[in-house]
Amino acid sequence: MKDSPILLKVKNLRVHFPVRGGFWNRIIDKVKAVDGVSLTIRKGDTYGLIGESGSGKSTTGKAIVGLQDATKGHISFMDSDVTKKSARKKMNYNHDVQMIFQDPELSLNPEKRIFDIIAEPLRNFEHLNNEEEKIKVLKLLEIVGLGPDSLYKYPHQFSGGQRQRIGVARAVATNPKLIVADEPVSALDLSVQAQVLNFMKKIQKEFDISYLFISHDLGVVKHMCNHIAIMNRGRIVEIGTREDIYEHPLHIYTKRLLASIPEADVNKREEHHKNRLEVEKYYEQNKDKFYDENGEALPLIQITDTHLAAIPKNMKKG
Amino acid sequence: MDIFKDRLLSIENVNTSFKMDGKFYSAIKNINLNINRDEILSIVGESGCGKSTLAETIMGLLNPEEAKVSGKIYFNKKDLIQMDEKELNTYRGIKIGMIFQDPLSALDPLKRIEEQVAESLLYHTNETSGERHKRVLYLLNKVGIDKPDLIAHEFPHQLSGGMRQRVVIAMAIACEPDLIIADEPTTALDVTIQAQILDLLKKIQSENHCGIILITHDLGVVAETADRVAVMYAGQIVELGDVKQVFNNPKHPYTRSLLRSMPQNSTIDDHLYVIEGSVPSLKKMPTDGDLFAPRIPWVPMSEHEEHPKMHELDSGHWVRCTCYKNFYFPDKDGSAV
Amino acid sequence: MWKTILRRLLIMIPELIILSVLVFILSKQLPGDPFTGSINPKASMGQIHHLMKINGLYDPWYQQYWHWVVHLLHGDLGNSYEYQEPVTAIIGSRAINTFWLALLTMIMTYAIGLPMGLYAGRHEGKLQDALVRIYSYATMSVPFFVVLVIGCWIFGYGLNIFPTSGSVAPNATGFFPVLLSKFYHMILPATLGALFATSSITQYLRSGVIDAKNSNYVKTAQAKGVSMNNIYKHHIMRNAMLPIAAFAGYSITGLLGGSLFTEQIFSYPGMGLLFLNAVNFRDYTVMTALVLLYGFLSLLGTLLSDIALSIIDPRIRVE
Numbered sequence: 001m002k003d004s005p006i007l008l009k010v011k012n013l014r015v016h017f018p019v020r021g022g023f024w025n026r027i028i029d030k031v032k033a034v035d036g037v038s039l040t041i042r043k044g045d046t047y048g049l050i051g052e053s054g055s056g057k058s059t060t061g062k063a064i065v066g067l068q069d070a071t072k073g074h075i076s077f078m079d080s081d082v083t084k085k086s087a088r089k090k091m092n093y094n095h096d097v098q099m100i101f102q103d104p105e106l107s108l109n110p111e112k113r114i115f116d117i118i119a120e121p122l123r124n125f126e127h128l129n130n131e132e133e134k135i136k137v138l139k140l141l142e143i144v145g146l147g148p149d150s151l152y153k154y155p156h157q158f159s160g161g162q163r164q165r166i167g168v169a170r171a172v173a174t175n176p177k178l179i180v181a182d183e184p185v186s187a188l189d190l191s192v193q194a195q196v197l198n199f200m201k202k203i204q205k206e207f208d209i210s211y212l213f214i215s216h217d218l219g220v221v222k223h224m225c226n227h228i229a230i231m232n233r234g235r236i237v238e239i240g241t242r243e244d245i246y247e248h249p250l251h252i253y254t255k256r257l258l259a260s261i262p263e264a265d266v267n268k269r270e271e272h273h274k275n276r277l278e279v280e281k282y283y284e285q286n287k288d289k290f291y292d293e294n295g296e297a298l299p300l301i302q303i304t305d306t307h308l309a310a311i312p313k314n315m316k317k318g
Numbered sequence: 319m320d321i322f323k324d325r326l327l328s329i330e331n332v333n334t335s336f337k338m339d340g341k342f343y344s345a346i347k348n349i350n351l352n353i354n355r356d357e358i359l360s361i362v363g364e365s366g367c368g369k370s371t372l373a374e375t376i377m378g379l380l381n382p383e384e385a386k387v388s389g390k391i392y393f394n395k396k397d398l399i400q401m402d403e404k405e406l407n408t409y410r411g412i413k414i415g416m417i418f419q420d421p422l423s424a425l426d427p428l429k430r431i432e433e434q435v436a437e438s439l440l441y442h443t444n445e446t447s448g449e450r451h452k453r454v455l456y457l458l459n460k461v462g463i464d465k466p467d468l469i470a471h472e473f474p475h476q477l478s479g480g481m482r483q484r485v486v487i488a489m490a491i492a493c494e495p496d497l498i499i500a501d502e503p504t505t506a507l508d509v510t511i512q513a514q515i516l517d518l519l520k521k522i523q524s525e526n527h528c529g530i531i532l533i534t535h536d537l538g539v540v541a542e543t544a545d546r547v548a549v550m551y552a553g554q555i556v557e558l559g560d561v562k563q564v565f566n567n568p569k570h571p572y573t574r575s576l577l578r579s580m581p582q583n584s585t586i587d588d589h590l591y592v593i594e595g596s597v598p599s600l601k602k603m604p605t606d607g608d609l610f611a612p613r614i615p616w617v618p619m620s621e622h623e624e625h626p627k628m629h630e631l632d633s634g635h636w637v638r639c640t641c642y643k644n645f646y647f648p649d650k651d652g653s654a655v
Numbered sequence: 656m657w658k659t660i661l662r663r664l665l666i667m668i669p670e671l672i673i674l675s676v677l678v679f680i681l682s683k684q685l686p687g688d689p690f691t692g693s694i695n696p697k698a699s700m701g702q703i704h705h706l707m708k709i710n711g712l713y714d715p716w717y718q719q720y721w722h723w724v725v726h727l728l729h730g731d732l733g734n735s736y737e738y739q740e741p742v743t744a745i746i747g748s749r750a751i752n753t754f755w756l757a758l759l760t761m762i763m764t765y766a767i768g769l770p771m772g773l774y775a776g777r778h779e780g781k782l783q784d785a786l787v788r789i790y791s792y793a794t795m796s797v798p799f800f801v802v803l804v805i806g807c808w809i810f811g812y813g814l815n816i817f818p819t820s821g822s823v824a825p826n827a828t829g830f831f832p833v834l835l836s837k838f839y840h841m842i843l844p845a846t847l848g849a850l851f852a853t854s855s856i857t858q859y860l861r862s863g864v865i866d867a868k869n870s871n872y873v874k875t876a877q878a879k880g881v882s883m884n885n886i887y888k889h890h891i892m893r894n895a896m897l898p899i900a901a902f903a904g905y906s907i908t909g910l911l912g913g914s915l916f917t918e919q920i921f922s923y924p925g926m927g928l929l930f931l932n933a934v935n936f937r938d939y940t941v942m943t944a945l946v947l948l949y950g951f952l953s954l955l956g957t958l959l960s961d962i963a964l965s966i967i968d969p970r971i972r973v974e
Contacts, residue, residue: 015348023658023662024662025662031411052508052509052510053479053508057643085432159596160365161596187537189364189365190364190535190537190576190579190580191445191575191576191579191592191593192364192596193579193581194579194581194590194591194592194593195592196588197590198590198592201589216508218509218580219580219581220581222581222582223581223582223590226579227420256510257509257510259513260509260510260512260513261509261538262512262516262538262539262542262543263538263541264514264537264541264565264577264580264582264583265540265541265565266541266542266561266562266565266566267562267566269541269542272542274544276513298448300381351799377878378877379874379878401916403882403883404882406880407881407882408880409880410877410878410880411878411879411880412880414877415879416875416878418871418875418878423870423871423872424871424872425872425875425969426872426875426876426890426894427872427894427969427970428893428894428967429890430966436879437876437879437880437889438880438881441879441880441881441882442880446875452941454821473969473970475718475970486875489875489879490878492879522788588770599826617851617894635850644837
């Protein structure tokens with residue numbers, strides 16, 4: 001994938017939220033939700049952004065789609081700067097960049113019919129007549145495995161998995177080039193999750209879509225993504241290919257995350273547990289080396305062509 | 319006999335149905351299950367399979383106007399189902415403790431942590447308030463809270479998710495119950511915290527020699543934590559056994575399908591396995607026959623029992639219906655998982 | 656918290672200024688003047704003009720306003736045109752009457768509303784709940800003044816058990832007889848006012864109880880072996896009260912609004928009646944002073960609500 005063209009480039013993105021207080025309710029502090037994130041998504045990538053709650057992964061995703069203003073930094077999409085709202089509007093940015101949300105129950109308007117929900121982005125960006133619009137919506141429904149009888153139903157008449165597929169259908173309606181999927185399967189059962197992930201892969205092939213796949217689930221990310229960035233306390237602490245991250249993790253936080261995933265193989269559970277306790281011990285003893293005096297992650301350093309990690313310089317070899 | 323000495327709870331033929339639009343619909347059917355001292359029994363299944371209903375049935379948390387319960391749940395040879403509220407409250411919180419899924423909503427937002435942890439001590443012991451205070455600090459310390467005196471004084475919203483779950487666990491073990499029912503105790507938590515909480519539960523179990531019923535949808539959590547596992551589908555137990563038996567040698571088509579649809583069990587180019595169809599809603603649930611049959615339509619009806627029963631394979635490994643015998647996945651040979 | 660209260664009080668100043676300007680302008684837009692109806696009918700137009708002139712009523716509104724503000728800052732709200740007495744003295748004596756009536760109404764409202772709301776919430780969907788709901792809808796759908804007129808007619812004139820006008824019997828002398836007589840005069844208007852005001856409290860509390868009893872912390876408490884009675888006492892009640900506490904301060908506005916009707920119908924000498932008269936007689940000084948006072952009390956009510964809520968709900972901090 002190294003050679004495919006760059007789709008999205010995020011440079012030094014910061015999103016800070018003001019904290020107000022004092023007598024005059026002035027800004028007295030800020031929460032650095034996202035604090036200097038840079039990443040590059042190439043065409044055809046499924047780029048995994050992993051982090052725990054409060055890591056800033058969702059805020060990063062929102063800033064990329066344009067649902068959240070960046071405090072600082074640049075976002076460019078296919079070589080044009082889209083950091084500013086006016087620029088995004090001018091180039092119909094959200095025609096090309098769409099979002100899938102975690103909770104389909106909250107992201108689908110309960111008072112609208114499926115037809116209107118899926119047709120909404122079409123109405124915003126494409127000028128189809130009624131007939132064309134209906135054909136297109138039916139085709140989208142078919143792609144995500146729903147029949148024409150769903151057209152005039154409401155979201156509550158569907159199960160969680162079906163609703164998430166409707167969310168997927170809405171996101172692909174305008175043939176976007178990039179979809180930001182924020183925890184798209186976290187609210188779903190295992191068997192339904194498999195279904196939605198399969199659909200996401202299928203439409204990726206069919207429509208040539210790239211994904212920014214935001215998740216806390218390392219198992220799902222391993223299955224879906226070829227490039228992965230690990231976020232911790234608003235910064236990226238490690239970036240690499242799937243092999244880099246899962247086989248040769250370098251940052252202490254990545255190691256800790258990987259060790260925390262429950263082991264599905266019962267025969268290895270003692271071994272896994274021992275390993276986890278060791279990693280945890282190592283983490284407690286060495287975590288200060290990986291963060292500066294303000295508790296912020298160190299700058300990323302290049303390890304290999306594909307692999308970057310926020311580790312102390314003296315650890316690079318060894 | 320030895321077995322009965324360590325037996326904490328015997329669930330016999332328990333059925334629970336819910337009233338909807340004036341009619342009762344069965345949510346769990348004919349549950350038979352035992353839990354012993356010193357073991358972690360995991361009940362695993364997807365949403366709507368009835369695992370939380372089973373927990374609430376055991377604890378007597380269901381509103382009698384909305385739910386009908388039949389069968390017997392023996393604890394110390396006494397049937398919990400027959401008890402009135404007053405008698406039940408001599409078991410709940412003392413002999414049986416419960417841990418809930420979402421620690422934020424499980425705590426009263428208006429009360430300090432100390433008051434909430436001390437609540438069961440207040441009603442079930444004769445301790446003075448000074449003794450209770452000491453005990454609360456001891457309990458908070460036991461669940462791994464570093465500064466118990468500070469935390470005791472906080473309100474729930476001031477704590478992190480992991481901290482809150484530790485508090486909820488401290489509440490459940492306040493009177494050192496023999497049995498702890500943990501309903502999705504780590505679902506709302508990050509994975510690093512999840513690992514810590516599961517360790518904590520194991521530690522408490524070995525220190526207090528209690529039994530734990532761990533309810534979860536996460537097969538990874540089961541594989542890592544449980545001693546025995548009961549797989550539930552559509553209100554029934556479909557497979558029951560030692561965790562190694564079930565994970566290394568899964569028999570029921572549902573268990574096998576679930577394991578097969580885990581992303582961990584596949585490589586990137588593989589299509590994830592998807593179980594056909596969906597779980598029927600309570601109202602549309604068939605009342606008899608193999609409830610999983612519609613999800614594996616390629617299996618001929620002759621393979622299923624008319625009234626599926628549990629069959630014992632090895633000692634302690636049970637599976638419902640006979641359809642497991644010749645079961646195969648249509649895309650590959652059946653030996654895949 | 657004290658800082659925040661101080662800040663909120665300071666913010667009230669511009670709000671009150673804007674309010675007073677609006678009221679001032681609007682009152683001047685009313686047709687008529689304070690003198691035509693009240694002085695000797697033989698007075699000539701010239702004399703009225705003269706009175707208007709010496710009272711500054713021909714000046715542009717902003718000059719009059721400025722004049723008024725300067726006096727206000729000296730604690731002088733001017734003289735009433737109608738009563739020829741200082742406005743502060745008139746309002747002072749009336750405000751006390753309204754205060755006691757409002758207080759009694761409020762106490763009775765909560766005394767009736769709280770148990771009804773709790774009862775209905777606890778027995779949600781049952782007969783008890785249905786009865787409370789019927790009562791709520793009935794009081795909500797009947798206009799307030801109709802309730803007052805009917806109540807006054809039945810209990811005042813028909814059964815003749817309560818007085819129908821005034822705040823104290825003219826022949827009452829001595830401390831306790833006067834106090835008793837004042838209380839006696841307030842019972843009927845306060846009860847009727849309370850019956851009318853309970854519906855919102857009952858409904859808030861009912862839904863508060865229903866929300867709280869379906870919450871997970873109630874399940875937790877049950878699982879801890881706490882009896883349902885104790886759960887109601889220690890968990891459900893407090894949580895269900897939150898919306899009521901938020902509502903309490905705002906209800907000052909409702910009480911003041913209600914007093915306009917109550918005092919008119921029962922000829923009760925309070926602020927409401929004074930206000931209506933002031934409007935009728937174009938008694939500008941009294942009118943503006945009262946509106947300002949109403950405005951101040953409403954703003955104070957919202958502040959009180961916020962403070963009360965922050966005291967019982969630890970999640971809300973006045974900061």
